[in-house]
Amino acid sequence: MSMRTHYCGLTTEALLGQTVSLCGWVHRRRDHGGVIFIDLRDREGLVQVVCDPDRADVFKTAEAVRNEFCLRITGVVRDRPEGTTNANLQSGKIEVLCHQIEVLNPSVTPPFQLDDDNLSETTRLTHRVLDLRRPQMQQNLRLRYKVTMEVRKFLDANGFIDIETPMLTKSTPEGARDYLVPSRVNAGHFFALPQSPQLFKQLLMVANFDRYYQITKCFRDEDLRADRQPEFTQIDCETSFMGEQEIRDLFEGMIRLVFKNTLDIELPNPFPVMDYATAMGLYGSDKPDMRVKMEFTDLTAVMKDVEFKVFSGAANMEGGRVVGLRVPGGAKEGTGMPRSEIDAYTQFVAIYGAKGLAYIKVNEKAKGRDGLQSPIVKNIHDAALAQIIEQTGAQDGDLIFFGADKAKVVNDAIGALRVKIGHSDFGRKNGLFEETWKPLWVIDFPMFEFDEDNQRYVAAHHPFTSPKDGHEDFLETDPGKAIAKAYDMVLNGWELGGGSVRIHRADVQSKVFRALKIDAEEAQLKFGFLLDALQYGAPPHGGLAFGLDRIVTMMTGAESIRDVIAFPKTQRAQCLLTQAPSEVDEKQLRELHIRLRNVEPAVKA
Amino acid sequence: MSMRTHYCGLTTEALLGQTVSLCGWVHRRRDHGGVIFIDLRDREGLVQVVCDPDRADVFKTAEAVRNEFCLRITGVVRDRPEGTTNANLQSGKIEVLCHQIEVLNPSVTPPFQLDDDNLSETTRLTHRVLDLRRPQMQQNLRLRYKVTMEVRKFLDANGFIDIETPMLTKSTPEGARDYLVPSRVNAGHFFALPQSPQLFKQLLMVANFDRYYQITKCFRDEDLRADRQPEFTQIDCETSFMGEQEIRDLFEGMIRLVFKNTLDIELPNPFPVMDYATAMGLYGSDKPDMRVKMEFTDLTAVMKDVEFKVFSGAANMEGGRVVGLRVPGGAKEGTGMPRSEIDAYTQFVAIYGAKGLAYIKVNEKAKGRDGLQSPIVKNIHDAALAQIIEQTGAQDGDLIFFGADKAKVVNDAIGALRVKIGHSDFGRKNGLFEETWKPLWVIDFPMFEFDEDNQRYVAAHHPFTSPKDGHEDFLETDPGKAIAKAYDMVLNGWELGGGSVRIHRADVQSKVFRALKIDAEEAQLKFGFLLDALQYGAPPHGGLAFGLDRIVTMMTGAESIRDVIAFPKTQRAQCLLTQAPSEVDEKQLRELHIRLRNVEPAVKA
Structure with missing residues (x-):
């Protein structure tokens, strides 16, 4: 005994004459010539429901419903009268003559019209549940899902397996700032939320999983820009026994398939390839917009x-x-x-x-x-x-x-x-811009950049990136000259993803740490488990990671990655819907062996 | 130019006479009658490689390799000599006569034999990368992956879409203890890691996503038992416009399909159903082992x-x-x-x-x-x-x-x-035990349990569970009598998952809060965003969540859920591989506006 027989948006002329039960929300209610028309909306779209004064009980209920009431209706599908069909709707040739109507849940008046396109972001994020009912947001999140499902199917077909890596992991204060999680059981100790599963995926290669992927949350406690969130989602991939070219070919194929199977867009085959030096020379950027x-x-x-x-x-x-x-x-x-x-x-x-x-x-x-x-x-x-x-x-x-x-x-x-x-x-x-999709591989990045402030080299990609064959000696003689087996996939001026062939030999890894002025003791303390793993016949391996939020933002043409995330944070890293972060009980802090510094505690417990 | 043409374990008689390139690890090396045999292992299994003294360079390299060296070999597939075939291996009818051998990476001597079945868990977790190379661990994690992929395919076919909910969310100190994450930008405020996406998935139903799922990490800072981890993985599902029976039927079908498509096990159709009172009466348990x-x-x-x-x-x-x-x-x-x-x-x-x-x-x-x-x-x-x-x-x-x-x-x-x-x-x-798979639905749980210590009712499931039709009045008159639309799926004495039809009306939700002695102000503070959402025509909805770790543990027959997680924590919530949690720099604490309490700070910065 199902509440509904069909989705509103998929009720079409194929069902003419049939009795259907539909559930959804009142998108619009019009009183027209003594008849009430309700546009009923569910996730598949709208259907027109006609409530006729002949059926007094139905009509009475229909008179009382307002926008965003949740209804269940039963009725018969019939042709719309000549001249009233709506070519914009899949259900636009039919309407449903209502025999029964039930208010599943009334609604108070929404704080804004769902079709208002001029809402402030604060309004939208505060009332996110209503904002998410808007067709554009529905489409964005469904496209996001389709992208991930296409990615999963592709990777599955290519022998990759999804393996979960820890969310509560070790703080390694390199690169961005960590989000920390105080440990209750181990007083004075902290977990860090992962900035990426980089080291774990390398360990999985050493552990003979051969091909790994994960679509997973990563965390960086940085000041937020338009295209950043404290938590973001990476399509993270790694493979053993493949060289740079093979890796690029494989993942280029994946992105081409995703665009084809979701938006029916044919990206060029193959993607053009440009080395870093050329990109900087011709465009001043390592992610040039080739349009x-x-x-x-x-x-x-x-x-x-x-x-x-x-x-x-x-x-x-x-x-x-x-x-x-x-x-x-x-x-x-x-x-x-x-x-x-x-x-x-x-x-x-x-x-x-x-x-x-x-x-x-x-x-x-x-x-x-x-x-x-x-x-x-x-x-x-x-x-x-x-x-x-x-x-x-x-x-x-x-x-x-x-x-x-x-x-x-x-x-x-x-x-x-x-x-x-x-x-x-x-x-x-003037023809200086071509409205199209222009992917590009940028390769041959330098291993290191010179940090003027600290007068030392820092890793351009990350310190686990392999130098090009023949460049190992530069690590010691002239780090600035060493080129990495690193590659970025760029589309229309955005970096969709990037990766590298990794170092699989402990001696090379140690050389890189030395070039970065990380001494043996520090290396052991921070990355001892990696150095240890490399000693046990680590295989040649490499991979890359794509920024899912960014890919979907591009694909939808959204203005912000916040438009492709169900419950994003603001640029002040707050959730306006749930009011996170929030104050917590003193008791909770005590259990975690921490206290606030220069802040009045929220004494509640 | 691929490093390998085939997987070791999949090199079979179909390739007789062909030249193959294989990459993998030395599982065993035997010197036998002047010929060296190497069992080369990759994720698909073993293959026997023969290095003959005729090829002096090959032989010399082969003499030097040791267990767990990572090799690339090229050679010709040939029949094994009569009487030396191995029926336990997919490659057991053939061997590869080695023409070329390359040491991709040597290995130091591993701290234990990979086929030693008597390792302590401490040894295994400390050297997790080697432990994961063991065939049983390889199988466990691959089965885990297959389970998730079957789940995804089933849910996709049934119109569910995967939507990510936040990892950095709001602390609501109900139920288990939260893991907290101090905010840098909002001094004195904290995020909590989610104990489950419960409220967010309900909001997604109100937001008209209709059918949602997510395979996601959840966090509970509890003292650990054998089958608990600080972070665990839930298959989390929710649907609108379906009643209890439909929801159960759907997910019963999912579990049946997963068992069939991964282990070729036919679970009974339909699963037996038993109410909570009967289960407690006959077995003293709400998850009876029906074997x-x-x-x-x-x-x-x-x-x-x-x-x-x-x-x-x-x-x-x-x-x-x-x-x-x-x-x-x-x-x-x-x-x-x-x-x-x-x-x-x-x-x-x-x-x-x-x-x-x-x-x-x-x-x-x-x-x-x-x-x-x-x-x-x-x-x-x-x-x-x-x-x-x-x-x-x-x-x-x-x-x-x-x-x-x-x-x-x-x-x-x-x-x-x-x-x-x-x-x-x-x-x-004596026939008191049947070695088989005995699933069971346990339904009709009570809404509340009486907490003797605090002399008040607490939610038996969670406070968003709907009472059975006709039981709404008990919420005020006699909460102990109220039965919930809650259900657990039980298999062989383990709870695989559980869920409920949720409350979709704000007035009923308020009644439940009152029965739990949560006053209006507190309800607003903690769950205001839910109460607010319920006002806008929230649809009838319900769902459930399965414990992935537990399902896979059962399916593999593993002794502990730690055997189906790549990088688990110990019962002291530590990662022996990376040494997380660890001390952090004073500077990091300062940025987060916290200091340690009664613990010597780790002054490093």
Whole structure:
């Protein structure tokens, strides 16, 4: 004896003449010509229910229902009258003539209309249960589920098995800040929530599980940005006995399948591959948005002897860089960029630390210097100007922006400018942006980055990443030169995932720790269990992790990852629905052997 | 260019004459008649590799390898010589003549032999990575994976979608103790790790997701018993618009499918159903092991006026109970229970608080009192003796044990005794135990239990459980009488899972809170977000949760749930592999606004 026979949204003309029972919520109630129409909503969509004054009891109940009442109705499916069908609904050709109606649960008036698209995020998160009833949120979370199920099916077919790793684990204060969990049984000791299952998955490879995956929560106690949450979900994968190329091919196939089977999108096959140095050189980014049809031209060598100090200073500085960014059509009469837009970009690049934004308008290059329009042209000698035009490939009507500073500032500022212009109205109108899906592998990352503040190398990926074959010696002689077997999958300027081949030999792992100035004692204390495991014939292994929240955000086109998470935290790491975190009883703190510091305790127990 | 072409364990006669590349670990190396045999192991099993002195380089490497070295070999598959095939191995008809051998990674000597079955749990957990290489552990975790995948496929086919709920959530100090996570951003505030996603899954039903599931970690900071872990995994399910019977039918089908598709075990269809009162009456347990062929006989009424004070006292006490447990053949000459065994059971029931264990041997019932052998018979009048024989259905040669005390003591003690005797050699030899799978639904649990210590009712299931139709008034008039729409799935004496139809109306929820002496203010503070959600047309809903660790433990026949978890904690809630929990830096504590209480801080930063 089921409460319902069908879903509202799936009640179609195939059921004409049949009696159906439906359960759902009143989406809208209209009184029209003495008849009451109820749009009844369930997770599959809407159906129109007609309550006729002939049936007095039904009509009386129908008169009293309001939006978001939960109803069960029984009725007969019939054609809608000519001219009243609704092509937007799967049930749009039919309606249900109501014979019985039961209010399963009334509703107070919701604090907002479900179809109001201008709600503040605070309102939405406070009333998350109602917010989640909105069709967009329903779709987002269902797509998220479909993505994970496609991933699971693919990995299952490829011999991966899901193995759970601990949530209560050991604090290793490397990288991000840990969330800590005080132990009651072991006074003064703390668990940490995992930042990733990295070490455990490596241990599982050493333990001969061969192919592992897990779709699991990870935790980082960082200050939140738009695309960060304190807890986030990783598709975490690891395999033994596969090389870098095989690993990339496999997971590229997975992502292609996921896009095909969920959104019917065909991603290119194969994905283009670019090394890190090229990506930084051409786009100033290790996750370039390849939809944008502009590239950097490196002009560092050209600018070494120009009079314009901003350029020559950067060109001659250690670690300095000068680049040009050609904007086709940017100086074209009528359709080019107005001065106000150029000024706005000057402000924009300042966010990234650029001290200005030089530019040249190429009005008529055949005229040489006279055909160029810019305050800086007079301080650049002819040969350099000619090189700028030649190397950027500038044509009449183009605009060239310049970045000149420490390489990081140039890359960040002009890299962001490139994306900004590409996505702008100007960019879209002038063919600088292609509305499509542009995946890319970025490979050959450096092993280490130099931390200027602490004057030491830090791991660019993580300290368990294998150097490229032949680069082991650089670990000791010149760490900055060592390239890693690390790879990131990038899509439209977002990093979807990344990984590496790992170090499987204890001696190489020790060398990396030494390069990072982690001494043997510290290494043993923090990672002793890994070093120990590597001694027992650890297999060659590698893998990667994808950010599920981010993938689904991209796929749905949502503005924030909070729109693809059922119960997210705010940027202050709070849950507005449940009011977590909250104060706790003094008794609880006592049991955990901790007390508050400089905070009034919440004495309740 | 793959490192391997096949798995070792799957290299069979189908590949005769072919060249294969295999990767794996040296399971055993034998030098036999000048030829070296290596059993190479990967996750699919073993294969025999033959290294022949003809190939000097191969032979030299093979001589140097030791157990657990990680190798890559290339060779040709050939028949094993007559008489040397091994029927226990999938690869047992063939061997691989090695042409090339590469040591991918050497191994130091492992601290134990992988096939040693007498390792202490401390050794196993300390060297977990090696322990996990053992075939039994490999099988356990693969079965665990297969179970979850079967569950996911079943739920997917039935329209359930996996939705993640928060790990960092709100502390509600009801039930078990929370694990707390101090907030850095919100000084003096704490998250709690979820004891279950109960409230969130109910909110998802209110939010119109209709059918939800999640295979997720839950956390309880309790003192650990053999079958408990600080973090454990639940298969958590919830559905809207289904009644109790439909929910049970659906999930019974799921468990039947899982057993069929993983172990090829056919569970009965349908599962028997028993109400709580009957289960307690007949077995003294709400999770009776139905493989044991003995039942209680309630003799409370019979014993009210006997001279034997232990019986009449219990029979007349409020909440007292007297039961008999007939053990067929227990008093039979030669094959019955020896006195020593009966004495041992007297000790055994004392664990459960029983002050003694009275018994009667039925030697020849036709002789009446004279045919019965027992120290207590003289203090029981004839009519009562006749009732004992009649009601228990005792036959000559049977033994009857008695329990007489407060009902809880009787149920616990005689319930445990029933299982103990059933599983004993005596029980197995005398047909009191059936080696099979005996599932059972136990239903109609009480809403509340009376907490004598605090003189108040507490929720028997949890406070969101719906009373049976018609029992709503008992919530106010006589809470002890109210029966819940709650159900447990029991298998061979273990609770596999349990659930209930939930309260979907705010007024009923408030009544339950009142019965539990949770006043309106406290209810609002702790569960305000639920009460709020129920106001917006919450649908009828219900569900259940299965304990994954426990299900897999049963299915594998493992001794402990620690054998079906990759990286479990000890009973002191420690990870012997990583040494979690551990001390943390003072700086970390400062950032979290906490300090240690009565513990020396670990000053490191």
